[in-house]
Amino acid sequence: MALFASLSERLNHIFSKLTKRGKLTELEIRQAMREVRIALLEADVNLKVAKNFIAEVSEKAVGQQVLASLNPAQQVIKIVNEELIALMGPGNVKLEVAPKLPTVIMMCGLQGAGKTTMCAKLAVQLKKQGKRPLLVAGDIYRPAAIDQLKVVGGKAGAEVFERGTQDPVKTAKEAVEYARKMGFDTVVIDTAGRLHIDERLMQELENITKAVEVTEILLTVDAMTGQDAVNVAETFNQRLNITGVILTKLDGDTRGGACLSIKAVTGKPIKFIGVGEKMGDLEPFYPDRMASRILGMGDVLSLIEKAQEAVTEQQAKELEKKMRENTFTLTDYLSQFETLKKMGGANALLAMLPGAGKYKIKEGDLDEKRIERTRAIILSMTPKERDNPQIINSSRKRRIALGSGTTVQDINQLLKQFEQTKVMMKQMKGKGRRMPF
Amino acid sequence: MGFFGRIRDALKKTKESVAHKMRQLFLKNKIGDAFYDELEEILISADVSVKTAEQVVAEVKEEAIESKIKDEQFVTDLLKDILEETLNEAPMPKIQYPCVMMFVGVNGVGKTTTIGKVANYFVRNKKSVTVAAADTFRAAAIDQLGVWADRAKVRIVKHEEGSDPSAVVFDAVSSAKARGTDVLLIDTAGRLHVKENLMNELKKMDRVVEREFPEAHFYKFLVLDATTGQNAYSQAKVFKDAVSLDGIVLTKLDGTAKGGFVFSLCGDLHIPVVFAGVGEKLEDLELFDAEQFVEGFI
Numbered sequence: 001m002a003l004f005a006s007l008s009e010r011l012n013h014i015f016s017k018l019t020k021r022g023k024l025t026e027l028e029i030r031q032a033m034r035e036v037r038i039a040l041l042e043a044d045v046n047l048k049v050a051k052n053f054i055a056e057v058s059e060k061a062v063g064q065q066v067l068a069s070l071n072p073a074q075q076v077i078k079i080v081n082e083e084l085i086a087l088m089g090p091g092n093v094k095l096e097v098a099p100k101l102p103t104v105i106m107m108c109g110l111q112g113a114g115k116t117t118m119c120a121k122l123a124v125q126l127k128k129q130g131k132r133p134l135l136v137a138g139d140i141y142r143p144a145a146i147d148q149l150k151v152v153g154g155k156a157g158a159e160v161f162e163r164g165t166q167d168p169v170k171t172a173k174e175a176v177e178y179a180r181k182m183g184f185d186t187v188v189i190d191t192a193g194r195l196h197i198d199e200r201l202m203q204e205l206e207n208i209t210k211a212v213e214v215t216e217i218l219l220t221v222d223a224m225t226g227q228d229a230v231n232v233a234e235t236f237n238q239r240l241n242i243t244g245v246i247l248t249k250l251d252g253d254t255r256g257g258a259c260l261s262i263k264a265v266t267g268k269p270i271k272f273i274g275v276g277e278k279m280g281d282l283e284p285f286y287p288d289r290m291a292s293r294i295l296g297m298g299d300v301l302s303l304i305e306k307a308q309e310a311v312t313e314q315q316a317k318e319l320e321k322k323m324r325e326n327t328f329t330l331t332d333y334l335s336q337f338e339t340l341k342k343m344g345g346a347n348a349l350l351a352m353l354p355g356a357g358k359y360k361i362k363e364g365d366l367d368e369k370r371i372e373r374t375r376a377i378i379l380s381m382t383p384k385e386r387d388n389p390q391i392i393n394s395s396r397k398r399r400i401a402l403g404s405g406t407t408v409q410d411i412n413q414l415l416k417q418f419e420q421t422k423v424m425m426k427q428m429k430g431k432g433r434r435m436p437f
Numbered sequence: 438m439g440f441f442g443r444i445r446d447a448l449k450k451t452k453e454s455v456a457h458k459m460r461q462l463f464l465k466n467k468i469g470d471a472f473y474d475e476l477e478e479i480l481i482s483a484d485v486s487v488k489t490a491e492q493v494v495a496e497v498k499e500e501a502i503e504s505k506i507k508d509e510q511f512v513t514d515l516l517k518d519i520l521e522e523t524l525n526e527a528p529m530p531k532i533q534y535p536c537v538m539m540f541v542g543v544n545g546v547g548k549t550t551t552i553g554k555v556a557n558y559f560v561r562n563k564k565s566v567t568v569a570a571a572d573t574f575r576a577a578a579i580d581q582l583g584v585w586a587d588r589a590k591v592r593i594v595k596h597e598e599g600s601d602p603s604a605v606v607f608d609a610v611s612s613a614k615a616r617g618t619d620v621l622l623i624d625t626a627g628r629l630h631v632k633e634n635l636m637n638e639l640k641k642m643d644r645v646v647e648r649e650f651p652e653a654h655f656y657k658f659l660v661l662d663a664t665t666g667q668n669a670y671s672q673a674k675v676f677k678d679a680v681s682l683d684g685i686v687l688t689k690l691d692g693t694a695k696g697g698f699v700f701s702l703c704g705d706l707h708i709p710v711v712f713a714g715v716g717e718k719l720e721d722l723e724l725f726d727a728e729q730f731v732e733g734f735i
Contacts, residue, residue, distance in 0.1 A: 044666035112545025143584030151576030226484040226666020228694035
């Protein structure tokens with residue numbers, strides 16, 4: 001059982017034990033940290049990275065900070081969370097743009113990491129930003145790799161430059177010239193998957209970087225990679241001085257320890273994550289979001305901690321219970337929004353909401369105006385309606401809309417969002433396999 | 438001769454690092470609790486599952502204490518024996534003909550390449566082989582398998598990209614039956630084991646073979662990338678539950694990854710490793726050999 005538990009579940013489990021105790025002794029923290037270490041190793045975090053992590057967290061946790069704190073368990077969680085962010089940080093790092101166009105992005109990585117698919121996904125992303133990307137077929141070794149790039153390039157609506165099985169260094173050079181002439185502002189070079197210990201093929205990549213001015217060298221890494229991830233990342237980084245990492249296949253149930261390790265070992269940021277097989281399934285990497293996701297996808301305890309200043313401990317406990325038992329009502333929903341105002345920021349809460357990333361709540365959905373409107377709508381409901389939203393029929397909706405100065409559509413939208421939030425909460429306590437981590 | 442040496446050779450880089458770490462461990466520590474803790478970590482850093490590493494080391498410790506022998510050679514040999522026993526808990530399937538082999542796995546582990554190599558393996562053993570391009574999802578996967586089929590000089594059954602993979606399986610089975618083919622190899626699209634609809638698609642292909650070709654021996658092999666970490670267990674468990682597995686093909690052993698997760702797959706899930714991929718060429722495939730693997734691993 002414990003073997004299948006995700007890192008977040010493990011940590012939550014550990015910390016729920018901690019939370020049940022009052023003040024913590026040094027010994028207890030050390031015990032918890034041992035469990036954190038096992039959880040990290042089971043999450044494929046590199047052994048050395050995990051050890052350093054534990055050392056740092058223990059040092060901070062066993063100090064006065066925690067023992068003097070009124071709520072040591074929450075303090076420990078906060079420290080673990082902060083250290084996770086520090087390990088994977090800094091924040092979202094965007095793709096560089098070359099001072100002299102075109103910007104050249106070279107993909108590299110082991111076989112089967114997902115480079116070719118990623119090229120097309122990047123093209124989609126770039127096009128969304130109003131750019132004109134050109135994809136270059138530089139994998140001349142794998143059978144049908146060029147055809148594959150042509151197909152996915154076609155799906156992405158991006159032109160693919162290919163010269164058959166000609167030397168990829170030469171192809172890269174010609175592609176950049178072609179891009180300059182034809183007005184493409186970004187060139188994405190697909191390369192063959194290669195072992196980091198394959199001298200000849202590593203040399204080929206070096207030659208490409210010498211032949212054309214490369215702005216970004218992105219190492220594509222399968223999120224399911226084990227302890228070897230750091231060796232691979234380290235070698236590619238030493239040879240090519242990579243500029244960033246793309247983590248793929250995060251839509252599986254991998255615990256994604258590679259995420260924690262790679263940044264620590266190479267010092268290079270993770271720029272994107274691949275979260276599905278569709279062309280649009282590419283997301284920027286946010287270490288803070290990733291950390292809280294790893295810690296439990298809307299870690300209830302962190303939420304409580306953040307809310308501490310705004311709500312009393314009693315209220316917080318009640319909320320936690322409701323979230324766990326899924327008896328969260330619209331009244332609670334409203335009080336969350338009220339608290340949110342006091343806490344000063346929708347994004348802070350958004351980051352902690354379970355499944356927020358998955359459900360893609362747009363930031364605009366949580367702007368201040370919207371919060372005001374939500375408040376008006378809920379206040380226009382009767383207490384009975386707030387506790388049993390399912391009784392709200394169309395006649396009730398019209399009345400609420402009238403009372404709050406909104407439309408029936410707004411009411412529907414709110415109810416739908418509320419239901420989604422409840423589903424997220426249900427999933428949080430549900431099977432770990434359903435959670436992205 | 439060289440035949441059995443290749444898995445060990447492929448693991449040589451692994452051998453160097455694990456053996457090196459153990460050497461240092463013996464030099465540094467007396468054999469005691471700290472020693473065993475570190476031995477556990479060495480195994481974990483070779484992607485052995487935490488649980489299996491704990492079990493194996495506990496066993497080594499127990500026997501070493503019982504025998505009152507504490508020298509380096511003894512502990513190393515003991516560890517090798519226990520690891521090999523673990524692998525042998527899942528016996529190799531006996532291949533009988535005519536047979537159908539379906540290769541399943543997550544994206545990018547090397548299914549298509551493996552099929553090319555396996556086709557070549559059976560051709561060399563004087564069997565008639567047909568491959569079925571049932572990965573109709575990934576762009577150009579059919580073309581890729583076509584290239585491998587040409588290289589191995591075997592027949593390929595294929596449909597259009599985007600067509601129903603079960604229909605491809607149906608046609609391939611009919612064709613194999615009609616021609617009396619010894620071995621039918623089915624390529625399937627890479628799918629993450631957590632995607633229920635894709636797993637259902639796989640179950641359907643499974644049913645088509647069972648129903649249409651009951652007289653054939655049907656083997657289902659999970660292809661696993663040696664670079665994978667602890668997630669391999671979850672993959673094996675879910676694929677096993679979905680279609681039952683007869684074996685594992687361990688690919689990319691020519692890298693620096695150790696593939697240590699196979700111990701828990703054999704020990705806990707009782708799925709044997711059948712083939713090992715050791716390179717990108719047609720002949721870079723070996724029948725798995727537990728003794729050699731452990732010899733290379735430690």
